[in-house]
Amino acid sequence: MENQKRSVQDAWQKRPLIISGPCSAETEEQVLETATRLAKTGKVDMLRAGIWKPRTRPGSFEGVGTKGLPWLQQARKLTGLPTAVEVATGKQVEDALHFDVDVLWIGARTTVNPFSVQEVADALRGVKVPVLIKNPINPDLELWIGAVERVAKAGIEQIGLIHRGFSSYGNTEFRNAPMWHLAIEMKRRNPNMLIINDPSHICGRRDILLEVAQEAINLDYDGLMIESHIDPDNAWSDAKQQITPEQLAGLLGEIVWRKEDI
Ligand code: PEP
Ligand code: MN
Numbered sequence: 001m002e003n004q005k006r007s008v009q010d011a012w013q014k015r016p017l018i019i020s021g022p023c024s025a026e027t028e029e030q031v032l033e034t035a036t037r038l039a040k041t042g043k044v045d046m047l048r049a050g051i052w053k054p055r056t057r058p059g060s061f062e063g064v065g066t067k068g069l070p071w072l073q074q075a076r077k078l079t080g081l082p083t084a085v086e087v088a089t090g091k092q093v094e095d096a097l098h099f100d101v102d103v104l105w106i107g108a109r110t111t112v113n114p115f116s117v118q119e120v121a122d123a124l125r126g127v128k129v130p131v132l133i134k135n136p137i138n139p140d141l142e143l144w145i146g147a148v149e150r151v152a153k154a155g156i157e158q159i160g161l162i163h164r165g166f167s168s169y170g171n172t173e174f175r176n177a178p179m180w181h182l183a184i185e186m187k188r189r190n191p192n193m194l195i196i197n198d199p200s201h202i203c204g205r206r207d208i209l210l211e212v213a214q215e216a217i218n219l220d221y222d223g224l225m226i227e228s229h230i231d232p233d234n235a236w237s238d239a240k241q242q243i244t245p246e247q248l249a250g251l252l253g254e255i256v257w258r259k260e261d262i
Contacts, residue, residue, distance in 0.1 A: 008082040008102040011045040012130055016261050017223030020248055021048040023238035025068040033230050035075035037245035043252045047081040052092055053237055054109045061236040069099035088116060090123035105132035108164055111147045112136040121154040130158035139166040139179055160194035162225060165202035175204020196223040200241045210251050217255055
């Protein structure tokens with residue numbers, strides 16, 4: 001237990017902090033193979049996987065649910081990579097913690113809803129776990145700050161921010177416009193809080209991931225969360241934006257890092 005906690009703490013302190021893994025956990029084999037191939041690159045600090053997926057329309061794949069949590073536990077055992085999962089309800093928080101998920105994150109569709117954020121925060125009371133909070137889907141900084149405050153008031157000391165862009169109607173270059181100035185303002189207001197960028201959900205496509213990731217590093221972000229999949233084109237969610245673990249390693253190799261990161 002001590003070892004596990006120490007390594008989550010190491011990852012949390014690491015700069016740049018690189019989080020990767022599939023949009024969704026699909027099968028045990030997929031999770032284990034993704035984790036193994038990511039670990040082999042030596043460039044990833046934490047494994048992400050969506051277990052409960054907040055889909056825009058009903059009828060899409062909504063995640064494997066709690067049965068996927070032991071797969072992550074197994075992946076952690078196999079690779080030593082700490083794990084991160086999105087939670088949107090009190091029950092999901094309980095289940096994720098029951099199966100030793102190391103880091104929880106609040107998704108963009110949850111950050112917009114104070115009732116949901118409060119429910120998650122209440123389930124976190126008395127628990128010591130790092131929590132990452134994505135920006136809300138709409139460009140409302142106060143909602144993002146409110147979510148941080150609710151989680152902080154529940155006693156969570158390690159809180160980080162994820163900038164995943166802001167949605168708008170119609171097709172744009174980005175799936176979710178980055179609106180960098182908003183994230184920079186959030187960073188200015190929370191100078192000691194970890195902030196990482198999520199190029200996958202900003203871009204919605206593979207070809208511009210590098211460009212956005214580089215911009216984030218140029219703007220002094222603390223790390224990146226990028227989705228990866230063993231067979232991106234056949235992913236059960238977000239197929240267009242995922243890359244293989246090896247492509248991720250290539251992309252990370254192309255980024256011009258800050259001097260202190262090298
Ligand atoms: C995800 O990370 O797969 C996800 C659903 O992200 P977001 O909350 O940013 O849409
Ligand atoms: Mn996704």
